[in-house]
Amino acid sequence: MSEISFPIKDLMRRKFQTALTIIGLTICTAATVFLVLFGENVGFEIAVVTGGRSTIGFSNVFSRFVFIVSFLNILAGVLVTFFLVYWSMSERVHDVGVMKATGCLASIAFGYFITELSIIIFTSCIAGTAIGVLTYFVCINVLNALGFPLLQNSVNLWTILPIFLIFVVASHILGTRPIIKAIRVKPADALSPLYSFEATSRKEFGKPVSSKLGLTFKMAYRALIRRRSATRRAIICLATVLTLTTVTVAGGIIASQTTQSYVERAVNRDIIVVGHSDVSMRYVNMLSQFFEAKETEEIDYLNLRYNLSESLISELNAIPGVLKVDPRLVLETTVYEVQGFIIDPEEPDPYILVGDNRSGKALVLGVQPDYVINDWLIFGRFLNDTDVYSAVIGDSLALEMFDDPQKQAVIVFEQDFEIAGVCLDPLNNGNVVYVPLNVLSTLIDGTHNYNLVFLKVNAPRRLEVLAEIEKMELAPVELNEVLGRHLAFLGYVWSFVMFLPLFSFVTAILCLLSYMMLSVAGQQREFGMMRALGAKPKMVMKIVFMEALIVTLISGAVGIFVGLLFTFAFLIPDPVISQFTLLSVIGLLVLALGLLCLFSLYPAVRVAKKSVASVLSQP
């Protein structure tokens, strides 16, 4: 028999175990490839997708999510492979013993098993990569069909190759360990029916569990302790996968709601924009850049016909149902970075220069701080009435053009403005500068006051307000629809990212299933014995289920705790956690754990269905 045909035949003979291992690794590889490709398109490079940047602040939330989940995914994939190989080898120790007893050299036996491992790893990684790429294209096409024009970038080989290599190399390294251990087992031990691969010795058994906890619990607990090494591995593996599931479920839900809340606060609800239609439309287009790339003609904001008079502002203010009037002067211009200093007393020269002399196009908005209708997420502070040469800049501008924005200044129309804060703003993809209106007006020529007015209206009286404005022969634009599309876009993007919990959940099922198969295989004879002594099949199922429950609960507690820690500590700044969010997260995680336990019944049913005589007659 050739050196390759034996491992292939052997893998084919053990179809179930081989399939389980391949599926586990395939899912992990596919999830990582999909996530990184999708993240590259939606998260890291959303700018390319939408013809500008969604805002770097938002992209950061996506990219951090993608990074953490990818990292956990790779870790889970490698651990699952290690565990599956370990499980597979623990079942093969007897075969190893037979091979060695018949004179097969340890190196040849090692070669056979390593070839099997390589076949599994390469098959899984190639299939996983293909499925990941395919899923990515399907998702992009579905998003396009739903009206969100995402570019279908060609797949970057340099993105996929490292993932493929990481999985192949790490799986080989970790998978080889149990093979070496199995090969080292003495033939006499390996052939003994009493030998159990890496079973715990009597000394390690610890205190016997009280029989008051019930026979089922006692049997399950003892079995877990007996296979302490495998149990520990299973718990680590499952806890990692459940951390991943928690991050994707909790992180996904919270990040989705938080980013939607950022947008909602930045745009605000029930806002009507009043101004010349050229300026209004230009503004709406700039606001829509977040989810849709549109080329619009540039306009001369300083054209006198765009000017809005004080009397008009007063009239708008007088309309019943208008809660707040926020008049603004909007312009587009090039802004410049001003270097700043930070003080480090430990350095010989304590004044350290930060920043450069970069410049970029931005939307500049002159605002009256007291009347501003938006409630952005701000790092630093917003403007107040006493501010003169202070500015608040958008997140993309801050991250692209400044090193330490709050220690620097921005030049607008040749005037330096200290940066008071950075806001997360979808307007013009975060390339915005807010300055005091009177200062901006003076800087231009003093003749321009306002060219856009934002009205916060009482929602039930919205139509009345619109009718009143139209009577004034003005063209009002409602922002609710634009806001709706912002939220829908974020919702769709996150809903695709939310596919990931499915991937990680399937991995978790495979992980627990493998452990339970290992556990059941090791205890099969004892289960047969118990049944011979009068235990009903249901009791055997209860013991197996209890084992799964203990492993799941321990792994779940660890995984969910670490997952939530990851989510809150690294994933989302200022997370929005409503009661609904909390209930959804808890509900989904409990459902996942419940389903996980339910799937563990499969090996239990399998063993309970076997005839006692056939189980007892096995070596």
Next chain:
Amino acid sequence: MTQMKEKVICTSSLCKEYQISDLTIKALNGLNLEILAGEFISIYGSSGAGKTTLLNIIGGLDQPTSGKIVVFGHDLSTYDEDFLATFRSAYIGFVFQSYNLISTLTALENVMFPMELAGWSEERVRERSEMLLEMFGLSHRADHLSAQLSGGEQQRVTFARALANDPPLMLVDEPTGNLDMETGLEIVRILEKLKAKGKTILVAAHDARIERLANRTLHLQDGRIVPANE
């Protein structure tokens, strides 16, 4: 007047076939057998003659392919697995050649196990288990796991466990097969005591000492009972 003994086991045309690939193996081939209460039966036969299969079917561990098997008035081929489990718990004590102790339980817990399954009170279970271990001279090994016991000790624990629920029928498969002469003798003495207690005992064995204890010896060959000289 001689009291009529109860018929505890009755088989008619009992067949058991195994299918291995295209090959059909007849482990039992139309076996007819009657065993009375209190009988000590030794089953003799070469490897593959059907001894273990017969014990498994009598104990409700396996189902016949055809024929009838009635044990203590129960036609075992008509019951489901749950009933058979309860039946085994109440009527059968098993002793296997390879001991089959539950590796995660101590000697004492192994003996306690069948009684716990039967739902006895904790106090009664412990008391009887300790008594049984003492009876087999294993009190000092009560807290040891099976892996820490010698072959003879493991076999004695198996006997103690088989007697836990005080079953009327003992099915013993090659009890001395894995033991040395001296330890084997201990087992023979145990069987002698059980016989004296009036238990119905079926022993599959190649041990002449056990054969001598038996009221009758069944010679099995190719799944059939044959005369001793065949």
